[in-house]
Amino acid sequence: MxxxxxxxxxxxxxxxxxxxxxxxxxxxxxxxxxxxxxxxxxxxxxxxxxxxxxxxxxxxxxxxxxxxxxxxxxxxxxTTNETYFFREAYQLDAFRDEILPEIAARPRPGGRRLTVWSAGCASGEEAYTVAILVLESGLFQPAQVHIFGNDISRRVLQLARKGIYGRASFRQTDERYLRRYFREAPGGYQVRDEVRAMVSFGQINLIDLDGVALLPEVDVIFCRNVLIYFDAESRKRAVGTFHSKLVHGGYLLLGHSESLMNLSTAFELCHLKNDLVYRKP
Amino acid sequence: MELDEVRRALQSDDEEARHAALAGVPADGALEALQLLVEAMGDESWRVRKEAVSRVTAWPRPEEAAAGLIVALGEDSNIARRNAAVEALGLVGRPAVPLLLDALQVGVVSRKLVIDALGVIGDARAVGPLSAALRDADANLRAAAAEALGHLGRREAVPALQAALAAGDLLTRLAALEALNRLGASVPYHILAPLLGEPVLRRAALEALGFAGDAGALPDMIAALADRSRGAREAAVTALQALHAMVSSEVSALIEDHLHAAPAAALDGLCATLASDSRALRRSAAALLGWARRAETLPALCQLLRDEGTQDVAADAMVAFGERAAEPLQALCPELDPDLRALIFELLPRLGTAAAAPQLCELLARATADDEPEPAAAAARALGLIGQAVGLPRGPGPVAGLFQALGREGQVASAAAAALGAIGARAYDEVHTLVAAHGLGGPIGPYLCRVLGACGRAEDRRLLLGALRDESAVLRRAAADALSGLGGEPAVTEALVFALSDESISVRAAAARALGALGAAAAAPALAAVALGSSHEGGDRDDEPPVRAAALRALGLIGDPAALPALRALATNADGALASIALEMLGRLGTADDEPVLHAGLRHDDTEAVKAAARALGTRASATARAAVCEALGHPRWDVRRAAAEALASSTDAASRAALRARLEVEADELVRQAITQALAQRG
Structure with a gap:
């Protein structure tokens, strides 16, 4: 109106x-x-x-x-749900080339596995990007990988579950990935089933502790360009939640303009070759 | 931490250690400690520097801190420290001014940085010395002084700045011009005209034309809209809008005529500015295009409707085209995406009589069948507004289209019903014939009730009373809602009172609302019983909060004193929804006997109830009531404090006035401050 x-x-x-x-x-x-x-x-x-x-x-x-x-x-x-596949490539390079090998090398009872949380996943592009990068790394069997995406919006979660995206979602996507991990579908391209099988979506409010309690402990959290919409108090609550959900040594990846300054001292800054990320000590 | 320890830690290679060391600097005011902090302002890490600045500015003796900082301005080897010192002096503020003015005169430290600091502080005492510095031999100093005077915001600096426009060097003239623009000072066109030819000064001179108030500058300003330099084009846009705002209606009409006759290149420049990153510029450019009223710019304005930051001004601009917009917009619509189509449909009624053109109304009628719900609903709303304001063209198309749209999903049907109601207020027979022919049954029945309610004709009561007995709860509720707008009569009151026993919560709540809206005094006992719920001996058994809240509000609207016992009983109810309505209604109807209940309301857990109690107490004349509201001025919630301030606006006693003034001294919330200021002003 x-x-x-x-x-x-x-x-x-x-x-x-x-x-x-x-x-x-x-x-x-x-x-x-x-x-x-x-x-x-x-x-x-x-x-x-x-x-x-x-x-x-x-x-x-x-x-x-x-x-x-x-x-x-x-x-x-x-809410603003603008996102796309392979957003902020330098950070994804750090995830694929440095974080994944480090996690894969950890001795774990029951064998190698990986759990990732895409916090505030919107229509799911980030969660599926993570799944593709894990597959590309070859370090984990798909069955060992659990990727969770949450958002508060029902509408975007429906899109995420459907996994069909228009051209705008692929503005940073290599043609090679497009061919390998997507298939043509009415309205754009659909994520292939083997990728979708690695990802679960749920309607969780990031500042609702009861909702977040439904998630398991995770190795890596992506929460990029979400906290910028929150006030300081809600950011602190969300970051506290991330801390409680990460395993020791787990990584928190924020957007390029975001930091934990004045929010939390519970994480250590980790200087990777491609990026600066946070790690739970 | 001992000072030596701090000193050692500040030498550490570890940024974190240096940052942490600052927390250990004793705040006892020892000069050595201050020196350490000033020293740390030159640290290589911005975090350490920032922390040091924050600690220096919190120093217990600001003059002492200022003296230390002024010394740091003379530090040639560490630029970071010098810049931090300027920032810190700005934060120290007024206590630093005398020392800075001395330093400006003595000239031992960098006078330019002293001037920068004075500009940041913005104290009026600096106007004279800075104006004198405009005549200094050093061009950098002159420019810095002009810039600082712009920041000071004092109009007494205007003559000196205007004189500096005649300086020999471009740097000083540019700084002086920018300062004058910052001050919004009017510089005569004959002084500005020669500056337009200087590429370096052109942008600032164009901006200054906006404050000059001289229509003689219009040809220059219009020509600059097509300038090769984006900065100049944007300055012309800003200036034209500023000029339009400050001149008489005759001159603003002249500006609009010049824009209407502007060459295509100038309009292209305006359209290019619509893509600016600056929202203010986009808005200004859209406003100018509205004044230009040139059809070829309508597509660009249409696109601006997508942007929430410019949507309103783009719509206003298109409406300013008047009937000239009707045909081009009609031609554009089929090419636009659904969102944009919807936005265009929404603005069409604002074109006035031009919107009632048969072709345009046919387009809207067809659009009510659009596959996308947004444009379909928007088209329905538009037809309603046009029909209500100026009437629809002859022919069955639009009304029939809306009737068809009642069968579509939620928002389209709602919009169509509202539209038919609005049209019916003007062309009742046409709408009523269609409704009567269909009857109120079936899936569109509830929407038809809405239509009849909006038509507001007493002769439709019988039809609606029948619907109040229908098997569908949705239709019964719609009928109760509709009856509320058709005026009261005993049969309607009786039926609505009986509807308070309906098995559906929504029907009961709607009946209570309707009784309140009709002011049905005869319904007061029944409504009181419903409002009291099962806690009331012999009362109705209704425990549903929405029904009780609706009944309570209805009692207040009816205004029958017989409702007072129910209102008093519910004013202390634990449910905030009920208590807040009861307290609000007691404020309207209650007597002095109710004050204890209102005082209790101030202690309610729900802030809506507390606000209602404060407002109700504000209507009482007793000293205890006023004292209680004064106390609420200190409530932790801003909205309660604001409600208390508003409630005290009608009090004339000295104690309330003193309480308001005392609160104003410490109040940080802008909305509360506004309310207090208004309350004080109302009472002189």
Whole structure:
């Protein structure tokens, strides 16, 4: 809906009350200068719920028995899910060439295995990229590899499970990988079954401890360009969760503009040839 | 940690050790410790430098810290320390100003860095010395002084800066021009015109034309929209918008005429600016294109609708085209993707009578059958708005299209129902004939109820009362909702009161809402019983919070004092939804006897209830009520403090005023500060 005479105004007070509820629900934080984004994306919800004002909407989010569904609707509307295969290649090189061999060399009761968590996986490109890199490395048997992807948005998880992607998702993908790990399908290319078999997806809110408890301990966590949407408190909670889920010696890979500065001192900085990553001591 | 130990640690090769050592510097104010911190400001690691700056600026005697920092400005061998010292002096602020002004006069340390620091601090005492520095023999110093004066934001610097525009060197003139722009100072066009020919000054001079307020500059500004330099083009865009905002309506019309007649290259320059990384620039360029009203730019403006940061201004620009936009937009629509089609449909009603053109309405009618729900819903909304505002063209197409759309999925059907309702308010017979012919049964029945509710005709009550007895709960709820807009009569009240016994929660809540909206006083006892729930002896058994909340609110809207016992009983309910409504309604209807209940509301666990209690107490005249609201000014939640400040706006006593002032002294939240300031202003 366009702004102007068609739209219900949103006061700064209403914005902050609703913004705080969104933040408490999923950690995503909107600074004051992003009021217009929240306003425009949520304005259609008033008509859909037969509400007249954003104060009514705030009340709906506080008290309505069906409010959980509305929070999920909000997540669909306010989250940014832009991603693609083989994003930030230098970091993926570090994962394939340095992290995977190091993990493979660890003595493990029950033999070699690998568990990776793609935290905030959106439509799944990152999780499948990880699976492809593991296959390419040849260091692990597919059956020994478990890759988990989570997101809070149902819509993107549906896309991830389907595994069909349009051209935009392959902007950084080598033709060789495209031929080997994807097949043509209506609407684009579908991830081949052997890759999909390595990846599981679930609807988990990163700041919901009960949800995260459903994941096993993992060797590597990718959480790239997700925490940037959170406020400091939610970032700390998420990073605390990552720490609890990583095995000792496990790796945390953040986006290129992200760091743990002022968030956690529980990780050590690990200087790899291709990248700087964090490791749980 | 002893100072020697700190000194040793600061020599370590390990960045972490040096960073940690700073935490060990004693904060007892010993001069040696300060020197160590200033020394550390030159560390090779930015983290260590940042930490050192933070500790120096927290030094207990700021003048002493400033003196140490000014000495560091003379450090030629360590640029990092000098830069850190400028940053730190800015953070020390006003206490550093006298020392910096002395240093500027004496000239032992770098005067340029002293000027930079004064610019960062922004204190008015520096205006005179900096203005004098504009005449210094050193060109770098002159430029630094001009830049600092721009940062100071003091208009008394304008004459000196304007005089500096006549300086011999480009550097000083550029810095002076940029400072004047920063200050928003008006420099006469005849002074700026020669500067436009200097490539180095052209961008800043164009920007300055925006503040000059002289329509004589328009040809230069329009020509610059086609400049080869992007910086110049963008400056012209900014300037034209600034000029438009500051001049009379006659002159702004002249600007629009110039833009309308602008050469194609100037419009190309504007369209290129729509792709700028700067949101402000994109918005300005879109506004200018709206004033230009040239059809060939509509496709570029359409694309801007995708961007949330510019969507509103792009829409305004297209609406500014008026009827000229109708045909080109109609031609564009089939080529656009569904999202963009939907956005175009949404803005069509704003074209006024031009939107009611038969071809455009036919296009919208066909679009209600679009495979994609977004454009279909948008087309329905557009038809509703056009039909309501100016009426639809003759012929069955649009209304029939909307009727068909009622059978589609959620958002399309909702939009079509709202549209038919809006059209029905103007062309009732046309809409009603279709509804009556279909009846309220079947899957589209609930939507047809909505249509009748929006039409607002009393003669449709009978049809809706029948629907209130239907086997479908969805239809019964829709009928109750619709009846709320059709005016009250005993038969409607009776039916809605009986609907409070419906087995469906949503029907009961809708009936309660409708009774409230109709102001049905006869329903007050029944609503009170529902609101009280099973805790009420002899009352209804309704324990569903949404139903009880709706009943409570209805009681408040009806305004019957008989509702007071129920409101009082629920004001302390543990459920925040119920308590907050009861407290709000007590604020409207209650008496002095209710004050204890309102005071208790301030201690509720739910902040919505606390806010409602504060607002209700704000309507009371007693000193105890005001004192309680004053106390709420210190609540940990910002929204409660804001509600308390708003509640005190009508109080005239000295104690409330003092409490508001005291809170303003310490309040950090901007919204709360605004509310306090407004409350104080309201009472003079």
């Amino acid at each position: 366009l702004p102007g005479e068609l739209e219900v105004p949103m006061s700064m007070e209403e914005f902050r009350l609703i913004r705080d509820l969104i933040n408490a629900y999923c950690g995503i934080f909107f600074a004051d200068d992003l009021k217009f984004v929240v306003h425009r994306r949520l304005a259609p919800r008033l008509a859909a719920l037969c509400l007249e004002t954003f104060a009514d909407y705030h009340r709906h989010l506080r008290y309505d028995p069906g409010r959980r569904a509305e929070y999920e609707e909000i997540v669909e509307r306010v």
